[in-house]
Amino acid sequence: MLNIDKWIGRMAYKAWDLKEGGRRLREYKNLREQEYVPESQRQEYQFQRLQKLLKHAGSTSPWYTKIFESSNFDPAALASIEDLQQLPITTKSDIRNNLPEFISADYVMDVLNQAKTGGSTGVSLRLYFDARCQQWRNAAQMYADSMAGWEPGCRVAAIWGNPPKATTLKERLRAYLLERTIYLDTMDLNPKTMGAFVDKWRRFEPEIVFGHAHSIYLFAKYLVDLGIEDLRPKGVVATSMMLLDSERTVIEKAFGAKVTNRYGCEEVGLIAVECEQHNGMHINNPHIILECLTEDNRPAAPGEPGKLVVTDLNNYGMPLIRYRVEDVGVLGEEICACGRAGSILQRLEGRVADFLKKPDGGQVAGVSLVERTLTKVSGVEQMQLVQETMNEIKVLRVKGKEFSENTDGDLITEFRQVFDDDVTLTIIDADHIPQETSGKYRFSICKV
Numbered sequence: 001m002l003n004i005d006k007w008i009g010r011m012a013y014k015a016w017d018l019k020e021g022g023r024r025l026r027e028y029k030n031l032r033e034q035e036y037v038p039e040s041q042r043q044e045y046q047f048q049r050l051q052k053l054l055k056h057a058g059s060t061s062p063w064y065t066k067i068f069e070s071s072n073f074d075p076a077a078l079a080s081i082e083d084l085q086q087l088p089i090t091t092k093s094d095i096r097n098n099l100p101e102f103i104s105a106d107y108v109m110d111v112l113n114q115a116k117t118g119g120s121t122g123v124s125l126r127l128y129f130d131a132r133c134q135q136w137r138n139a140a141q142m143y144a145d146s147m148a149g150w151e152p153g154c155r156v157a158a159i160w161g162n163p164p165k166a167t168t169l170k171e172r173l174r175a176y177l178l179e180r181t182i183y184l185d186t187m188d189l190n191p192k193t194m195g196a197f198v199d200k201w202r203r204f205e206p207e208i209v210f211g212h213a214h215s216i217y218l219f220a221k222y223l224v225d226l227g228i229e230d231l232r233p234k235g236v237v238a239t240s241m242m243l244l245d246s247e248r249t250v251i252e253k254a255f256g257a258k259v260t261n262r263y264g265c266e267e268v269g270l271i272a273v274e275c276e277q278h279n280g281m282h283i284n285n286p287h288i289i290l291e292c293l294t295e296d297n298r299p300a301a302p303g304e305p306g307k308l309v310v311t312d313l314n315n316y317g318m319p320l321i322r323y324r325v326e327d328v329g330v331l332g333e334e335i336c337a338c339g340r341a342g343s344i345l346q347r348l349e350g351r352v353a354d355f356l357k358k359p360d361g362g363q364v365a366g367v368s369l370v371e372r373t374l375t376k377v378s379g380v381e382q383m384q385l386v387q388e389t390m391n392e393i394k395v396l397r398v399k400g401k402e403f404s405e406n407t408d409g410d411l412i413t414e415f416r417q418v419f420d421d422d423v424t425l426t427i428i429d430a431d432h433i434p435q436e437t438s439g440k441y442r443f444s445i446c447k448v
Helices: 002-019 023-033 039-060 062-070 081-086 092-102 131-146 169-179 191-204 213-226 245-255 366-376 407-415
Strands: 113-116 126-129 156-160 181-185 208-212 235-239 259-265 269-274 281-283 288-293 306-312 323-332 344-351 355-357 363-365 380-389 392-399 424-429 444-446
Touching: 002 023, 023 131, 039 062, 039 081, 062 092, 081 288, 113 131, 126 131, 131 259, 131 269, 156 191, 156 213, 181 191, 191 213, 208 213, 213 235, 213 245, 235 245, 245 259, 245 366, 259 281, 269 288, 269 306, 288 323, 344 366, 355 366, 355 380, 355 444, 363 366, 366 380, 366 407, 366 444, 392 407, 407 424
Parallel strands: 156 181, 156 208, 208 235, 235 259, 380 444, 392 424
Antiparallel strands: 113 126, 259 269, 269 281, 281 344, 288 306, 306 323, 323 344, 355 363, 380 392
């Protein structure tokens, strides 16, 4: 029965793609074919795409026409990908304050696909994509999910905030044939809704789990605590937020499957994804150029944390060149044991807004501090750090099963390894960690 069901889904997917020009599946196949090409061939493909994009942006995007002129930058003279470093960084403020100038003259803004970021760093953005770009991004998402075992026609269990609701007959038919997804709404995550989702799962029999990393963890912990062991997908795709190692362990125990970590953003789509080695993430080189820069905009050394800057090779409707995504990460120099070409995004260290500030001018990766503390201090189930002022940090702490009279003291001791006595640490007993409106969680918030 399942094989027939999957065949129906696969055929529906192909028909839908063909109806819209066939670009998704064609590019998905292209990405699969490029996995093991020699490094020189990969770089040449990326360079050719960059040349084409820069020429387009320089002649049709008022913003980049101006930027190229002021930088004495000639796209036709591009000799290597490193020549991009002649251009300044594009920031969120640049886009928000000059949005119409980014739009290519070859496109009409009103007919471009539109999206909006949630603004977790304090700056929400409106974004525009041409139709081909949108379809190629979908292909990259398909490619990323295939690392976890997904294929067209698969049924999916999504643990996601604000899930779509099919109301019309057309929407319900599309949901059955194409999306093939059941949802656990992370905006209403509690034992009752999770229990109902377990029942729905058993009837639906999904093959892949997809969702916010921390939300998947909360559901996985529910399963582990109740001893539910019959939910066995082929793979798990975690995205949209930092995946902590401690949470990965619980998720893999609950589902009996490896977690595939996926990293991207609304502005540029897929940036990187884990392969079956689960040792860092492969950069989406056919679609983007990823740089890791120091604070003075020099290339960071391998293993050195730096701000991540992306050039989107897909979007001709609203070009984004050397765009700072407000994340901090680390690039590696070793080739993955899987044999795929290209460098590896070794790890993420969090969003810029997740870094806590010290009175002496230093910064602390809040997500890393939370993860380290959770592994060292027993009795804490969840935790969030909120820095209200330079000298005040609130610790929202949810008690775990092993909570004792020593737990909070151990927490303070651990934090004092990082923050001196001039920073007031206040522990607040919480029933849960609050979510953002998107359904995501943030482990660390800096308001300074």
